[in-house]
Amino acid sequence: MAKPKRFITTPIYYPNSRPHIGSAYTTIVADFFARLYRELAYGTYFLTGVDEHGEKIQKAAEAKGETPQQLVDEMASSFKDAWKRLGISYNRFIRTTEKSHEKLVREILMKVYEKGDIYKDVYEGYYCVSCERYYTEKELLPGLLCPYHHKPVEKKRIDAYFFRMAKYRDELLAYYRENPQFLPPKYKEEILNKMKDLKDICISRPVNQVSWGIRLPFDEEHVAYVWFDALLNYMSGLDDKMQFWPPDLQFMGKDILWFHAVLWPAMLISAGFALPKREIAHGFLTVDGKKMSKSLGNVVDPLEMAEKYSADTLRYYLLTKLPFGDDGDFSRAVFKEAHNSELLGHYGNLANRLVKLWHRVAGKAEIEQEGKLAVDECFAKLESLKAKIEELAASNDVESLLPFYANDVFMDGVGAINAYLNEKEPWRLEPSEAEPILRQALEAFLYVSTLLKPLLPASTSKIFSSFGYEPCVSELELGATLSKVKTIPKELFLFKRVE
């Protein structure tokens, strides 16, 4: 029977600046799972992209003397470049200015409108004349002052369209009950509390205020206001591959969970589509206990960290050193130690140690081994690692997979090989005695490295290209890998020490 599919998404990011550590975090987490499921031969579709509409883009473009389209083109390239440097293996990069996306949004809006779930009403907000825009009360400074001009705003009423979200309250609650995986446990109570007072939501702005957006198909004087536009990327991004529908794992920061957990499924129920399986929220990063902010000057640039250490180091740090789902503190000291002591010390050193030993002691580069290698029984537990990964992946147990990879796959897997070498001391033996021991260790190393592909894609890729053979987890068999490699490199430096 064919493996099931996994449709994995990140939010589409608002491209008003280069990717920051938060969007990198979400994207790297999603990429880890996308790579993992591909390794396990699931039909996998990994979608990310940018949210290009809205007033801020419009204003930013005006300020730069560009058209909004020029601006978003630049920003989209910047994001794609960043993801490339971080090794993000998305299948599709969706931009909401794509014609096909705009078409789909209008179709869905029409569908929902015809169903009677959209109605016109009055939106009351705080308007700043200088900014020419509306603010929510929360955005304003105390005393109802505009945050930019520090001037009083006025309460103003405009016509706008509303989506009948409250209508779907009971259906949503039933869905939560029947699909206990849908909401992240940590935020479930919060969502349920808010559901008690569920209101309809405004989904439009008049064109004269925001022109950079998708026009409502039933009223061209209004544009779709953000979320209705943005959330539908998860559908338009599939293009003609609707067989992947619905999303299986939707990753995001905890700040936008509410929209994904409530508005998004309500929209889908209204439009008549199956609902996503899991919404997964991660926490935010602080720096040395303080909130990251430009004014404090403590913003962590993911690309800078990846460049100074390696893309894999950034990924390893974010995936294994932070408590997933809770806020975590970004520590440069821990980051550096993770690189030098763990990645380089345990793993990188082992790689080089092994291949050099091989050439030194066994003294031959060709592999004479035919067929399957009888692997030393102390490595037999490696097979249980693979079994456990398959089990956790099948149940979408994302919370357990990350610590399992950190402790069991990386630490125990790599540690077992280092300990094996220390115990057997092949460097003291005659070549004929050392060779079988090194075979065992190399086989185990390749096995563990295959398991580590989702966690450390760049390093493992380097390993397998050096050996001239790359297995994937679903076909992995202990004892059957070393005989397939083309060569054993003379040396193998996976990480550089950073002082």
Add this chain to the structure above:
RNA sequence: AGCGGGGUAGGGUAGCCUGGAGUGCCCGCCGGGCUCAUAACCCGGAAAUCGGUGGUUCAAAUCCACCCCCCGCUACCA
């Protein structure tokens, strides 16, 4: 304010739902081993009143109550 999340050795974490000796992991530190390897690797050790107080229980990091500290959310903000 309301609602929610967190507070576990010097640092970072897992465990908490489904109570059972402070049990695990990483870094750092101390001692030993090894010297093949990017001063890396292996073994051993010290170090925690599991935020505080009280309660339930034969038994609590784990369940309950209250308190203290940190953080987030509060929707028409993308």
